[in-house]
Amino acid sequence: MEIIFGLITISLIVAVFFLLAFVWAVRSRQYDDTYTPAVRMLFDDNEGPAEQQTP
Amino acid sequence: MHPTTAPAPSHLACAHCGDDCPEQPIRLAVRPELSFCCQGCKAVYELLDANNLCRYYAFDEHPGQKVQAVELPGRFDYLDTETVQAQLLSFRSDTLARLTLHLPQMHCASCIYLLEHLYQLNPGVRESRVNFLRKEINISYQPAHTSLKEVVQLLASLGYEPQITLAELGAQPRHSSRMLYYQLGLAAFCFGNVMLLAFPDYLAVTGQLGAQFGRFFGYLSLVLALPVLLFSARGFYRSAWAGLRQRTINLDFPISLGLTALFLVSGFDILLQRGPGYLDSFTGLVFFMLIGKWVQQRTYDALRFDRDFTSYFPVAVTLLTAEGEQSVSVKDLKVGHRIRVRNQEVVPADAMLMRGTGQIDYSFVSGESVPVGKVAGEVVYAGGRQLGEAVELEVVREVSQGYLTQLWNNPAFQKAEKQTLESYANKVGRYFVAVTLLLAAGTVLYWLPRDQAMMWRAFTSVLVIACPCALSLATPFALGSALTVFGRHKFYLKNSAVAEVLGRATTIVFDKTGTLTDVKRSAVEYQDPTLTRREQQAVAAVVAQSTHPLSQRLAAELPAGALPVTGFREVPGQGLSGVVDGLLVKVGAAAFVAAAGQPELRAAGSATTTDHLQSRVYVSLDGGARQGCYIFRNVYRPELPAVLSELSRRYRLAVLSGDNDTEQDRLRELFGPQAELRFRQSPQDKLDYIAGLKRRGETVVMVGDGLNDAGALQQADAGIALTDTLTNFSPACDAILDAGSFGQFGTFLRFTQDCLQVVLATFVLSFVYNGVGLGLALQGKFSPIVSAILMPISSLSVILFATLLVRLAACKHKL
Numbered sequence: 001m002e003i004i005f006g007l008i009t010i011s012l013i014v015a016v017f018f019l020l021a022f023v024w025a026v027r028s029r030q031y032d033d034t035y036t037p038a039v040r041m042l043f044d045d046n047e048g049p050a051e052q053q054t055p
Numbered sequence: 056m057h058p059t060t061a062p063a064p065s066h067l068a069c070a071h072c073g074d075d076c077p078e079q080p081i082r083l084a085v086r087p088e089l090s091f092c093c094q095g096c097k098a099v100y101e102l103l104d105a106n107n108l109c110r111y112y113a114f115d116e117h118p119g120q121k122v123q124a125v126e127l128p129g130r131f132d133y134l135d136t137e138t139v140q141a142q143l144l145s146f147r148s149d150t151l152a153r154l155t156l157h158l159p160q161m162h163c164a165s166c167i168y169l170l171e172h173l174y175q176l177n178p179g180v181r182e183s184r185v186n187f188l189r190k191e192i193n194i195s196y197q198p199a200h201t202s203l204k205e206v207v208q209l210l211a212s213l214g215y216e217p218q219i220t221l222a223e224l225g226a227q228p229r230h231s232s233r234m235l236y237y238q239l240g241l242a243a244f245c246f247g248n249v250m251l252l253a254f255p256d257y258l259a260v261t262g263q264l265g266a267q268f269g270r271f272f273g274y275l276s277l278v279l280a281l282p283v284l285l286f287s288a289r290g291f292y293r294s295a296w297a298g299l300r301q302r303t304i305n306l307d308f309p310i311s312l313g314l315t316a317l318f319l320v321s322g323f324d325i326l327l328q329r330g331p332g333y334l335d336s337f338t339g340l341v342f343f344m345l346i347g348k349w350v351q352q353r354t355y356d357a358l359r360f361d362r363d364f365t366s367y368f369p370v371a372v373t374l375l376t377a378e379g380e381q382s383v384s385v386k387d388l389k390v391g392h393r394i395r396v397r398n399q400e401v402v403p404a405d406a407m408l409m410r411g412t413g414q415i416d417y418s419f420v421s422g423e424s425v426p427v428g429k430v431a432g433e434v435v436y437a438g439g440r441q442l443g444e445a446v447e448l449e450v451v452r453e454v455s456q457g458y459l460t461q462l463w464n465n466p467a468f469q470k471a472e473k474q475t476l477e478s479y480a481n482k483v484g485r486y487f488v489a490v491t492l493l494l495a496a497g498t499v500l501y502w503l504p505r506d507q508a509m510m511w512r513a514f515t516s517v518l519v520i521a522c523p524c525a526l527s528l529a530t531p532f533a534l535g536s537a538l539t540v541f542g543r544h545k546f547y548l549k550n551s552a553v554a555e556v557l558g559r560a561t562t563i564v565f566d567k568t569g570t571l572t573d574v575k576r577s578a579v580e581y582q583d584p585t586l587t588r589r590e591q592q593a594v595a596a597v598v599a600q601s602t603h604p605l606s607q608r609l610a611a612e613l614p615a616g617a618l619p620v621t622g623f624r625e626v627p628g629q630g631l632s633g634v635v636d637g638l639l640v641k642v643g644a645a646a647f648v649a650a651a652g653q654p655e656l657r658a659a660g661s662a663t664t665t666d667h668l669q670s671r672v673y674v675s676l677d678g679g680a681r682q683g684c685y686i687f688r689n690v691y692r693p694e695l696p697a698v699l700s701e702l703s704r705r706y707r708l709a710v711l712s713g714d715n716d717t718e719q720d721r722l723r724e725l726f727g728p729q730a731e732l733r734f735r736q737s738p739q740d741k742l743d744y745i746a747g748l749k750r751r752g753e754t755v756v757m758v759g760d761g762l763n764d765a766g767a768l769q770q771a772d773a774g775i776a777l778t779d780t781l782t783n784f785s786p787a788c789d790a791i792l793d794a795g796s797f798g799q800f801g802t803f804l805r806f807t808q809d810c811l812q813v814v815l816a817t818f819v820l821s822f823v824y825n826g827v828g829l830g831l832a833l834q835g836k837f838s839p840i841v842s843a844i845l846m847p848i849s850s851l852s853v854i855l856f857a858t859l860l861v862r863l864a865a866c867k868h869k870l
Contacts, residue, residue: 005271012248012275019244026236036187039164040171042114 071096072214073117099213103169106176111169118165120214131211133371133382134204134219143203143219151181152203153195156217158210161190169213177201177209192217235290235352239345242287245279246338252276253335257840273325276334284318288341290348306484306527309491313522314340320515333519336842340524343850351531351551372396372403375447388450397445404437404454411446412626415439443625479555479814480530484523491521498833509835516837520828524846525821525853529814530555533857537810540865545793546803553789555814556773558807559754563702564745564767566759567712567722570777572689573794579612580686586674588614590681593635594674596620598642601631605672606642609685630673641675648673648682694798696725701801703727707753711736711744711767741767758792758800802868809864817857824849 025031067076069092080090081097091097096119103111111118133139146153161170166185170192173183179201184193196206210217252272291307291314298305314337321332374383375393385403388394393409396402402415413429417439426442429435434451495517502510534551541548548554565571586594595613598606600623623633630643641648675682702708709731710722716734723732733744745767748755757764757771760778765788768774774788777797792800828845831837 001268004268008252008271008275015244015248019240022240022244023237026233026240031233031236033186033188036167036185039167039187040185042164043110043168043171 068117069093069096069119070112071100071117071119073119095214102176102212108169108172108175111165114164114168118163118169120160131204131207132373134207135202136371136382138384139371139382140203147198150197150199151195152198153193154203155191155193156207156210156219158190158192158215158217160215161185161187161192166215170210170215173206173209176213177205180206232352235345235349238287238290239342239349242283242338242342242345245283245287246335246342249276249279249338250335252279253331253839253843256331257843269331270328273328273331276332277322277325280318280321280334280338283338283341284314287345288314291344303481304485304488305481306487306523309484309488309521309523310344310527312488312491313519313524316515316518317522320519331839333839333842336519336839336846339843339846340522340850343847344524344527347528347531347854350535353535372400385454388454390450390453392450394448394450395445396441396448398441398443400441402435402437402439402441402448404450405434405452406437406448406450407434408432409447409449411444413446414442416442479811479818480526483526483818487521487523487526491517494521494829494833502835513832513835513837516832516835517829519842520825520832520837520845523821523825525824525849526818528850528853529817529821529857532854533810533814533817533861536858536861537807537865540806540861540870541803544799544803544870545796546799547791549789553773554807554810556754556789557756557804558811560706560756560773560804562707562709562748562753562755564709564711564748564755564757564771566741566757566764566767567710567718568689568714569760570758570764571691571695571710571722573692578688578690579609580688581683586676586681586683590638590676592618593638593640593676594642596635597623597631597633597640600633601625605687606631608687609642609672638676639678642672645671645673645684648675691721691725692794692797698798698800699725699727702804703730706804707731709733709744709748711741713737738764738766742770745770759788799870802870806864806868806870809867810861813857813860813864816860817853820856821849821853 067080067090068074069076069080070089071091074092076090076092080092081094083089083091083097083100089100091100099119100109103109134143140147144152144154158170160166167187170185171183173194174180177196179197179199181195181197183195185191186193192210194206196203207217207219252275255268255272288311291310294305294307295311298308317333317337317340321334321337324330324332325334371382372385372388373395374381374388375395380395388404394403394406408429408431410431413433413435414426415429415435416426417436427439435448437454495514498513498517499510502513530551534554537554538548538551541554548557591613595610596618597620598613599610600620601607618635620633620635623631625631626643626647630641630647632639632641632643634640671684671686673682673684699708703726707729708726710726710733712718712732712734713736714734716732719732719734723730726732733740736744741764745755745757749770749772755771756773756775757767758775758777759765759768760776764774764776768776768788773790775790775792776788777792777794779794796803824845828837828841831841
């Protein structure tokens with residue numbers, strides 16, 4: 001059953017990796033604005049000149 | 056897709072801003088099905104159309120902002136000055152400059168679309184990113200191709216004029232909120248892992264697997280719980296300590312006490328190998344309470360309320376020196392400086408008018424909509440907005456010494472220091488501590504002669520279970536959802552403590568001008584010979600040329616006809632004249648309009664053109680052949696009688712007016728016999744009156760609008776600023792109410808009362824959990840597994856209970 005010590009340690013290391021990923025996400029301002037990106041992804045950046053003119 | 060035009064021809068919505076169009080709307084030559092309410096809206100549409108940005112209109116119906124009337128050039132000149140740029144730009148090099156601007160007008164998905172495509176309108180802009188919740192835009196531009204001034208001008212021309220004020224120039228503390236995310240993330244991580252490690256204990260399997268796992272798991276949990284205690288829970292300890300230093304006990308004190316007891320007991324248990332400890336409960340408690348804090352912060356993160364008068368004052372002013380005009384920071388103004396204030400600019404310091412005719416709009420200061428005329432030699436107080444021609448002023452008092460600033464420096468404004476925010480939770484927290492300590496002492500006395508080990512266990516259990524975690528969650532979740540409900544109805548509260556105060560209010564005090572009366576909607580009457588439709592159109596054509604509020608109001612009243620005007624002339628403070636189809640039209644003060652040889656009109660006019668509730672505009676056509684006058688009467692808000700009749704049944708009401716008592720009878724009729732009506736009140740009088748009410752033990756809510764109510768708004772337990780346009784400046788206060796929602800004011804107050812009931816009910820619920828736990832603790836039967844079950848159930852049920860009940864109350868009031 002000694003393997004449990006190893007497994008727990010590994011699982012903790014994996015979990016720490018996710019914690020660091022979260023810290024990175026906060027540091028890179030992903031939590032500063034949780035609304036605008038959801039809207040921004042709806043915009044087409046390569047829109048053609050004519051088609052959206054039709055009412 | 057373009058918005059389709061409305062079927063009814065009389066109520067044509069402007070394709071840009073959605074406002075009603077005039078009878079003959081402005082059409083676009085290429086797309087005649089689109090109608091516009093004004094040239095400004097049409098210009099924006101054409102600009103967007105030319106740059107292939109018409110998808111702006113696809114995301115939201117009528118997203119546009121009404122663009123202000125023609126601006127004088129040079130309004131943004133100060134942005135070219137080095138000092139202002141140094142303060143505004145967050146990054147600067149030869150090839151790139153970056154800054155963040157606050158755009159209060161931002162309101163929909165279309166705004167985001169347009170603002171993030173600025174580079175199509177100005178190739179010098181490299182990138183623009185919007186933070187919608189904060190209503191901010193982060194712009195990077197190439198200084199070689201464009202300038203800060205051009206960028207700001209572009210924004211203003213689209214209807215998104217950035218709010219650049221003295222306050223904005225200060226350092227922008229933005230990173231405090233991120234700390235909570237780190238704390239929350241760490242707590243979640245540790246909570247999850249500690250719970251996994253504690254799981255074998257729940258199932259009582261440690262016995263079979265041997266003591267070695269138990270010890271290993273115990274030490275690991277302790278290592279994981281340590282960062283939670285030192286980092287995540289830091290806020291609770293800090294707040295409890297701050298409370299102790301002010302000699303008060305807030306809710307965070309028993310929380311800190313409980314958390315400390317939990318951690319110490321667990322630590323001893325684990326190190327002395329007496330048991331698994333309560334570390335799963337400990338980390339879980341911190342995690343849940345941090346969620347409560349996070350919810351609280353999210354609810355009002357978007358609203359920036361901490362505006363003071365510096366948010367209203369301009370950043371820079373045009374200084375007249377021997378070398379010519381120069382843009383300087385308002386802070387550098389000295390007594391004796393000569394400044395120039397243009398149309399629509401705010402007078403930054405008390406100053407004497409030297410040249411030009413002042414038309415000072417004090418609506419932000421007094422709520423009075425009609426501009427006050429000033430002539431050379433008179434003193435103009437800071438805070439007024441000049442309309443019409445540019446004027447020259449000499450500063451008589453520095454900004455920090457001015458009338459408004461003095462008002463602002465009144466002790467009432469040091470509200471942060473005083474404890475009006477004595478919330479229920481803190482009050483309950485104090486009793487909670489007393490009861491807990493009493494019970495803990497009782498267990499010690501009871502068990503001491505009987506069983507020493509049991510005494511120790513029962514004593515710590517009491518401290519552990521007494522941690523008022525559920526209690527601390529009740530207020531943020533109940534009042535947090537209440538704030539969201541209010542936000543949907545354009546009633547914005549600074550924080551949940553304001554909701555509590557509103558629910559407890561006993562007296563409501565109203566300001567009159569601008570609060571009870573509707574500045575936008577004055578009734579227009581015409582006296583003397585009626586004009587033909589054609590003549591009315593001629594008058595409308597002339598007044599449409601002017602930016603004076605009364606002219607614009609009159610233009611909106613009269614049938615519009617796009618008749619050409621020749622020889623238009625505006626004499627500031629006097630009136631307008633112009634020729635329409637050979638007909639000479641003069642509009643304005645009596646003395647201006649009257650032709651020679653009509654002394655009776657001249658005399659009548661010069662006596663009173665403006666008294667407090669009505670203003671007159673005289674008209675003469677064809678050189679005095681036909682003349683008459685329009686009377687503008689301020690009207691009370693139409694919802695007022697209904698709101699007042701509802702409020703007067705439950706609250707003491709009072710009116711504080713800066714005007715004379717001509718309106719006393721009408722107000723008496725509206726407010727009922729009990730209400731207190733006070734006239735000729737100076738800002739200081741208003742403040743003193745409210746302070747007096749508070750001394751008598753009343754909980755006072757003040758509803759006002761102008762800067763001269765600012766003192767009273769601050770002095771009151773809850774100050775509500777009523778505003779017609781939310782994007783406009785409003786004085787510092789605890790809540791902002793959109794004038795359109797004024798009719799629901801009574802409902803709002805009743806809803807807050809219900810929300811307080813919900814909070815109290817939630818308190819009872821959490822006491823039940825604490826009671827059950829205490830019962831077990833006193834008998835020494837409280838174990839880690841009981842704690843591990845009781846703790847999450849109590850937290851989650853309190854969250855659910857509070858949120859659902861508030862939603863239910865909102866439904867009940869149809870909010």
